[in-house]
Amino acid sequence: xxxxxxxxxxxxxxxxxxxxxxxxxxxxxxxxxxxxxxxxxxxxxxxxxxxxxxxxxxxxxxxxxxxxxxxxxxxxxxxxxxxxxxxxxxxxxxxxxxxxxxxxxxxxxxxxxxxxxxxxxxxxxxxxxxxxxxxxxxxxxxxxxxxxxxxxxxxxxxxxxxxxxxxxxxxxxxxxxxxxxxxxxxxxxxxxxxxxxxxxxxxxxxxxxxxxxxxxxxxxxxxxxxxxxxxxxxxxxxxxxxxxxxxxxxxxxxxxxxxxxxxxxxxxxxxxxxxxxxxxxxxxxxxxxxxxxxxxxxxxxxxxxxxxxxxxxxxxxxxxxxxxxxxxxxxxxxxxxxxxxxxxxxxxxxxxxxxxxxxxxxxxxxxxxxxxxxxxxxxxxxxxxxxxxxxxxxxxxxxxxxxx
Amino acid sequence: xxxxxxxxxxxxxxxxxxxxxxxxxxxxxxxxxxxxxxxxxxxxxxxxxxxxxxxxxxxxxxxxxxxxxxxxxxxxxxxxxxxxxxxxxxxxxxxxxxxxxxxx
Numbered sequence: 001x002x003x004x005x006x007x008x009x010x011x012x013x014x015x016x017x018x019x020x021x022x023x024x025x026x027x028x029x030x031x032x033x034x035x036x037x038x039x040x041x042x043x044x045x046x047x048x049x050x051x052x053x054x055x056x057x058x059x060x061x062x063x064x065x066x067x068x069x070x071x072x073x074x075x076x077x078x079x080x081x082x083x084x085x086x087x088x089x090x091x092x093x094x095x096x097x098x099x100x101x102x103x104x105x106x107x108x109x110x111x112x113x114x115x116x117x118x119x120x121x122x123x124x125x126x127x128x129x130x131x132x133x134x135x136x137x138x139x140x141x142x143x144x145x146x147x148x149x150x151x152x153x154x155x156x157x158x159x160x161x162x163x164x165x166x167x168x169x170x171x172x173x174x175x176x177x178x179x180x181x182x183x184x185x186x187x188x189x190x191x192x193x194x195x196x197x198x199x200x201x202x203x204x205x206x207x208x209x210x211x212x213x214x215x216x217x218x219x220x221x222x223x224x225x226x227x228x229x230x231x232x233x234x235x236x237x238x239x240x241x242x243x244x245x246x247x248x249x250x251x252x253x254x255x256x257x258x259x260x261x262x263x264x265x266x267x268x269x270x271x272x273x274x275x276x277x278x279x280x281x282x283x284x285x286x287x288x289x290x291x292x293x294x295x296x297x298x299x300x301x302x303x304x305x306x307x308x309x310x311x312x313x314x315x316x317x318x319x320x321x322x323x324x325x326x327x328x329x330x331x332x333x334x335x336x337x338x339x340x341x342x343x344x345x346x347x348x349x350x351x352x353x354x355x356x357x358x359x360x361x362x363x364x365x366x367x368x369x370x371x372x373x374x375x376x377x378x379x380x381x382x383x384x385x386x387x388x389x390x391x392x393x394x395x396x397x398x399x400x401x402x403x404x
Numbered sequence: 405x406x407x408x409x410x411x412x413x414x415x416x417x418x419x420x421x422x423x424x425x426x427x428x429x430x431x432x433x434x435x436x437x438x439x440x441x442x443x444x445x446x447x448x449x450x451x452x453x454x455x456x457x458x459x460x461x462x463x464x465x466x467x468x469x470x471x472x473x474x475x476x477x478x479x480x481x482x483x484x485x486x487x488x489x490x491x492x493x494x495x496x497x498x499x500x501x502x503x504x505x506x507x508x
């Protein structure tokens with residue numbers, strides 16, 4: 001498809017990249033990007049990292065980029081889509097006709113279904129506005145309770161501690177980041193947080209938040225009766241994909257818009273990419289939905305190729321990263337369902353990689369301050385590797401020399 | 405503003421104004437210079453903003469730290485004496501950057 005009208009819903013990383021890639025691939029029809037936030041598309045990863053230290057420019061591209069590429073930035077929210085008429089309708093009532101629609105609606109932060117979750121100074125972190133509000137509250141001596149020991153929670157805790165806050169992390173599962181890393185990596189990082197003075201409480205559930213007369217949070221009550229004093233609470237308890245547009249349009253969902261290998265929904269004119277899409281992956285044993293920059297960018301590239309050229313299965317290797325306590329954690333592949341791990345390097349020195357195997361096959365590599373392992377393992381996982389656990393465990397093993 | 409010239413492997417060149425304080429990577433990305441992917445946004449973790457710097461400029465730039473050195477060992481295009489990661493280089497007047505053939 002060279003001409004025609006494409007509407008992209010959602011001005012996050014995926015929506016931005018889809019527009020950019022469509023133009024790079026020669027699409028010369030009308031191209032609109034509907035952005036709900038009143039800002040140019042921006043990078044989210046720094047919001048839980050450097051942005052909490054001070055202002056940095058987050059815009060993915062300057063405004064001139066969109067003019068130059070003929071990308072029509074539309075401020076607003078898509079309230080509904082009519083797949084028969086092929087129109088998307090904005091809150092304002094304006095109707096946008098399309099030949100292809102790309103849903104990049106992203107996700108929103110979950111909150112906790114416990115009393116007091118709406119008190120002031122209880123924050124979630126998803127948008128630049130969220131980060132600005134939180135940043136104003138993070139001062140030396142502030143008592144910060146972070147609920148959720150995932151990437152966002154631990155990154156915020158790392159920054160808060162660095163800024164001199166009295167910081168506690170409460171995680172309901174017995175391991176932090178349990179969804180994405182092995183216990184080896186989790187335990188090592190938790191120890192580093194603790195050694196810097198952050199309290200990390202594992203296997204503890206929040207029962208309630210208690211506030212003062214002004215409606216500000218004051219205490220966090222845990223399931224074992226412990227009460228933590230808190231000036232600020234940050235909820236890092238996951239996200240909910242924004243799939244409301246599916247209901248009236250009759251698109252199937254399951255914690256995300258369901259798409260096929262070419263990222264297309266059940267409607268041949270509608271695609272879904274990024275945080276909001278659940279898709280079949282050769283890197284996982286079941287349908288997956290991923291919340292990462294890599295996934296947003298690679299799926300955007302892919303959908304642009306499918307629309308401007310031949311539809312092909314999406315096969316990019318998933319990868320993730322997190323910065324905590326001065327350590328760079330990088331993950332390639334999906335470790336879910338692994339049954340064997342091999343550790344290389346020394347966790348005590350803060351430099352190691354964990355190789356994860358499923359039925360003898362390498363499925364993921366977690367690296368801490370070993371970026372070369374990460375880059376090489378991504379290349380290995382993109383192809384078919386015959387690397388065995390025994391190979392990796394051998395004392396002379398050198399990943400740089402591994403056959404690929 | 406610093407004038408930076410980005411030369412592609414095919415010989416084409418673009419000169420752009422980059423604010424001082426920005427990185428050479430950011431200057432390329434903001435101005436739509438091809439071939440500098442910067443997948444990680446500047447964290448020195450992905451090695452997709454690999455560039456070659458001429459010898460005269462090398463001395464003026466900050467030295468290569470351990471992390472950058474490790475990443476330069478695994479770039480998609482060969483590591484040469486002038487290899488750097490553009491995200492680690494501050495914009496400087498008159499810099500000439502050679503963009504490698506591939507980043508992935």
